Amino acid sequence: MSLALFVEQVLNGVQFGVTLFLMAAGLTLVFGVMGLINLAHGSLYMVGAFACAAVAAWSGSFWLGLAASIAAAAAAGAVVEWVVIRRLYDRDHLDQVLATFALILIFSEAMRWLFGPFPLYLDMPGLLSGSVTLPGGIEYPLYRLTIILVGIAVAAGLHLLIARTRIGMRIRAGASDREMVAALGVDIATLYTIIFALGAALAGFAGALVGVNQSVQVGMGEPVLILAFVVIVIGGIGSLKGALVGSLLVGVTDTMGRFLLPQIFSLVMDPSQATTVGAALASMLIYIVMALILAFRPRGLFAVTS
Amino acid sequence: MERERWINIALALLLLAAPLLALAAGEAFYVTLATRVAVLALAAVGLNLALGLGGLVSFGHAAFFGIGGYAAGILAAQEMTAMPPIWIVAALVAGIMAAFIGAVSLRTSGVYFIMITLAFAQMIYYFVISWPAYGGEDGLPLAVRNQFPFVNTLKPLPFFLICYVLLLAGLLLFAWLRDGRFGAALQAARQNETRLAALGVSPFPIRLTAFVLSAMITAVAGALYADLTRFVSPSMLSWHLSGELIVIIILGGTGRLFGPLAGAALFVLMEFLLGSLTERWQFFLGLVLLGTVLFAKGGLIGLIAGKARNG
Amino acid sequence: MAEAVLALSRLVKSFGALKVTDDVTLDLREGEVHALIGPNGAGKSTLIHEIAGGVRPDSGTIHFCGRDIGALDTAARAKLGLARSFQVSSLLPEFSALRNVMLAVQARQGSSFRFGRPVMRDASLIEPAMAMLEKVGLEDRAVIPAAELSHGERRKLEIAMAMGLHPRAFLLDEPMAGMGPEGSKSLTHFLDGLREEAPILLVEHDMDAVFALADRISVLFYGRIIASGPPHEIRKDPEVQRAYLGERA
Numbered sequence: 001m002s003l004a005l006f007v008e009q010v011l012n013g014v015q016f017g018v019t020l021f022l023m024a025a026g027l028t029l030v031f032g033v034m035g036l037i038n039l040a041h042g043s044l045y046m047v048g049a050f051a052c053a054a055v056a057a058w059s060g061s062f063w064l065g066l067a068a069s070i071a072a073a074a075a076a077g078a079v080v081e082w083v084v085i086r087r088l089y090d091r092d093h094l095d096q097v098l099a100t101f102a103l104i105l106i107f108s109e110a111m112r113w114l115f116g117p118f119p120l121y122l123d124m125p126g127l128l129s130g131s132v133t134l135p136g137g138i139e140y141p142l143y144r145l146t147i148i149l150v151g152i153a154v155a156a157g158l159h160l161l162i163a164r165t166r167i168g169m170r171i172r173a174g175a176s177d178r179e180m181v182a183a184l185g186v187d188i189a190t191l192y193t194i195i196f197a198l199g200a201a202l203a204g205f206a207g208a209l210v211g212v213n214q215s216v217q218v219g220m221g222e223p224v225l226i227l228a229f230v231v232i233v234i235g236g237i238g239s240l241k242g243a244l245v246g247s248l249l250v251g252v253t254d255t256m257g258r259f260l261l262p263q264i265f266s267l268v269m270d271p272s273q274a275t276t277v278g279a280a281l282a283s284m285l286i287y288i289v290m291a292l293i294l295a296f297r298p299r300g301l302f303a304v305t306s
Numbered sequence: 307m308e309r310e311r312w313i314n315i316a317l318a319l320l321l322l323a324a325p326l327l328a329l330a331a332g333e334a335f336y337v338t339l340a341t342r343v344a345v346l347a348l349a350a351v352g353l354n355l356a357l358g359l360g361g362l363v364s365f366g367h368a369a370f371f372g373i374g375g376y377a378a379g380i381l382a383a384q385e386m387t388a389m390p391p392i393w394i395v396a397a398l399v400a401g402i403m404a405a406f407i408g409a410v411s412l413r414t415s416g417v418y419f420i421m422i423t424l425a426f427a428q429m430i431y432y433f434v435i436s437w438p439a440y441g442g443e444d445g446l447p448l449a450v451r452n453q454f455p456f457v458n459t460l461k462p463l464p465f466f467l468i469c470y471v472l473l474l475a476g477l478l479l480f481a482w483l484r485d486g487r488f489g490a491a492l493q494a495a496r497q498n499e500t501r502l503a504a505l506g507v508s509p510f511p512i513r514l515t516a517f518v519l520s521a522m523i524t525a526v527a528g529a530l531y532a533d534l535t536r537f538v539s540p541s542m543l544s545w546h547l548s549g550e551l552i553v554i555i556i557l558g559g560t561g562r563l564f565g566p567l568a569g570a571a572l573f574v575l576m577e578f579l580l581g582s583l584t585e586r587w588q589f590f591l592g593l594v595l596l597g598t599v600l601f602a603k604g605g606l607i608g609l610i611a612g613k614a615r616n617g
Numbered sequence: 618m619a620e621a622v623l624a625l626s627r628l629v630k631s632f633g634a635l636k637v638t639d640d641v642t643l644d645l646r647e648g649e650v651h652a653l654i655g656p657n658g659a660g661k662s663t664l665i666h667e668i669a670g671g672v673r674p675d676s677g678t679i680h681f682c683g684r685d686i687g688a689l690d691t692a693a694r695a696k697l698g699l700a701r702s703f704q705v706s707s708l709l710p711e712f713s714a715l716r717n718v719m720l721a722v723q724a725r726q727g728s729s730f731r732f733g734r735p736v737m738r739d740a741s742l743i744e745p746a747m748a749m750l751e752k753v754g755l756e757d758r759a760v761i762p763a764a765e766l767s768h769g770e771r772r773k774l775e776i777a778m779a780m781g782l783h784p785r786a787f788l789l790d791e792p793m794a795g796m797g798p799e800g801s802k803s804l805t806h807f808l809d810g811l812r813e814e815a816p817i818l819l820v821e822h823d824m825d826a827v828f829a830l831a832d833r834i835s836v837l838f839y840g841r842i843i844a845s846g847p848p849h850e851i852r853k854d855p856e857v858q859r860a861y862l863g864e865r866a
Contacts, residue, residue, distance in 0.1 A: 095599050098595060101552075102592040108588065112586070222545070276438060
């Protein structure tokens with residue numbers, strides 16, 4: 001194993017983690033502020049990917065598609081919040097799970113209805129194709145590197161938004177004391193819609209970015225959604241910092257596990273067997289990590305006290 | 307209470323009558339449909355123990371359903387084809403897994419519990435997919451249906467009857483657990499865990515026991531399902547199935563004895579009727595489900611029999 | 618002097634910079650009512666939590682019936698015979714009044730892992746539970762779900778559940794809260810008899826009740842016990858008057 005390959009895998013892990021963060025950030029914000037568990041978050045990811053693929057195919061511009069993905073996911077999020085989600089804030093988690101599970105069924109069928117049963121494909125924008133040479137002479141795809149940088153920028157932006165701006169102040173206040181904020185004359189309902197749409201936009205954005213490397217199809221949001229759950233459980237539900245750390249941890253652990261475990265097992269068993277055992281164990285690795293973390297910190301690494 | 311009892315008896319008789327009428331009319335297909343109802347209902351009876359009585363919203367019961375299915379499939383592949391031992395193995399393996407999963411996830415509550423059970427089920431799902439020995443992603447066919455002493459399980463009606471009897475046994479077990487002291491403590495843990503602890507009963511071991519028993523019942527249903535479809539696939543372990551089991555319970559009425567049967571019947575009928583009307587049946591299932599959650603709490607049993615009463 | 622059933626020694630608990638329990642030493646003896654009073658925010662609730670096991674003190678010891686219970690959780694302490702009632706009624710809302718008390722009886726018998734016989738046909742649970750309901754005067758409301766009981770009835774049910782445990786000490790957290798004058802009076806009378814069953818550590822704001830019931834009174838002020846003694850001494854204590862009247866007048 002060369003060092004270059006190792007570094008490349010680490011970067012792949014970080015890139016994976018960054019896309020997970022885009023998903024997890026919305027989930028954790030919505031839970032932290034509104035106390036809502038949203039299974040349909042993966043559907044918004046899917047909506048973003050489809051919007052990007054459709055608009056990019058129609059206009060020939062990836063960038064227009066990317067803008068469309070954010071707009072479509074945010075709009076879908078706002079509508080869903082307005083029609084369904086706001087009726088769920090005062091309900092128990094079971095009702096929230098069921099209603100948002102129902103939304104998944106509705107969204108998935110609706111997408112199949114609109115776009116047919118076949119996957120769509122997104123072409124990589126010309127500007128970002130090819131690869132760059134990193135210090136140390138490591139070749140790395142420019143597109144993936146861009147995702148990493150964009151993800152870091154989004155994380156920083158979110159941090160500034162929450163910590164520094166007026167709306168961020170309201171979000172923080174809304175998370176700690178809803179009645180108080182309402183009493184101060186902030187329009188809670190609108191605030192919630194905005195937060196939900198913001199989370200949706202991030203999910204849609206992630207869907208579009210990932211859609212370039214994978215095919216765009218119904219159900220694509222679900223595996224990512226579950227990983228995002230693992231992320232926020234590890235990080236501490238409601239904590240943005242936890243979401244970031246958890247995302248990177250899950251992204252890197254998963255990628256490195258798939259890369260390293262078969263090689264490690266091949267030291268002690270024959271190669272085909274090592275591949276099997278290594279791959280099987282790698283597929284379980286992040287869940288084992290999650291269990292270990294929870295065994296010591298049941299409320300995650302950056303538990304939010306309430 | 308009385309009214310609910312009559313409804314329960316009617317439901318049980320209805321499920322028994324359906325395949326008999328179907329056979330009389332020469333429509334063997336409906337026997338399979340009724341069997342599907344019975345098996346899904348049994349799986350949901352298991353979940354109802356954790357979710358309905360204990361308030362433990364497990365979003366990972368597909369894991370136990372799938373474990374049951376794979377127990378049947380793998381044992382059958384090893385020429386071990388008698389049903390009762392298969393059920394026992396299925397229940398035991400699922401029970402041990404549930405003890406591990408429960409030990410970690412029951413340290414948390416609320417949303418954490420939901421997500422962690424989901425994550426563990428997903429772990430088992432991915433393990434099965436990446437482990438090629440028993441079919442991996444392609445699943446594992448059963449050459450013939452497993453056997454039960456003195457019964458020709460290949461015929462639809464006898465196999466239905468096996469499932470039906472097991473469903474009734476599952477319902478009896480549920481009622482027995484619910485009405486006893488353990489059930490009282492379990493329901494108390496759902497209603498007010500602080501109060502239960504202040505009375506000197508730790509909620510954790512009560513919940514863990516319920517979770518394990520719940521998994522064992524669902525696993526037996528999984529084994530039956532494998533025999534019903536004569537095929538075990540990773541989709542038995544998928545989170546959609548976990549969601550569907552919860553849906554079945556809510557449609558029928560959470561915590562109600564016959565809620566799982568009412569819910570499973572409703573679910574399978576919707577799947578069948580909507581499915582024959584439109585390819586997009588899941589879209590309408592989603593709408594029905596959304597409507598149920600937002601406007602019809604208490605489910606079908608609640609709708610006909612009124613609010614639940616606790617002695 | 619009778620031996621102490623419950624003994625707190627040098628208990629300290631801080632939340633950040635705030636010392637909510639400051640070197641508290643206190644005991645409860647057989648047959649007595651020991652009242653714990655103090656203005657709002659004095660740290661009474663935290664102290665109750667520390668005794669019951671919901672909050673770990675930073676230092677100090679808690680002995681119950683001669684045993685150090687500092688490392689035990691809430692359930693284990695209750696099992697040893699420490700019964701508490703809650704400031705805000707904490708009941709099983711879906712269960713009837715009778716089933717609420719039956720659960721206490723079942724807990725006392727340590728039989729929550731018994732699976733067999735239905736509880737509603739189990740005389741060994743129903744009869745003692747019914748007896749407790751009669752004692753607090755709720756026998757007519759036995760089948761009513763706890764959620765549908767009136768406030769006063771819920772307060773009584775709390776006490777019936779505590780009694781159902783046959784405890785060795787009662788921790789009653791503001792049992793009079795929200796009761797009208799009539800209700801308080803009859804409850805005071807009732808608690809006066811309850812001390813026969815087990816000693817009572819009583820946190821209460823209703824001073825009529827406190828002075829009618831208490832054998833001893835301890836006054837908690839900003840986490841510290843500023844006075845402790847029989848009621849007539851406490852009434853005269855200048856520091857108490859300053860703390861109390863200064864705060865409440």
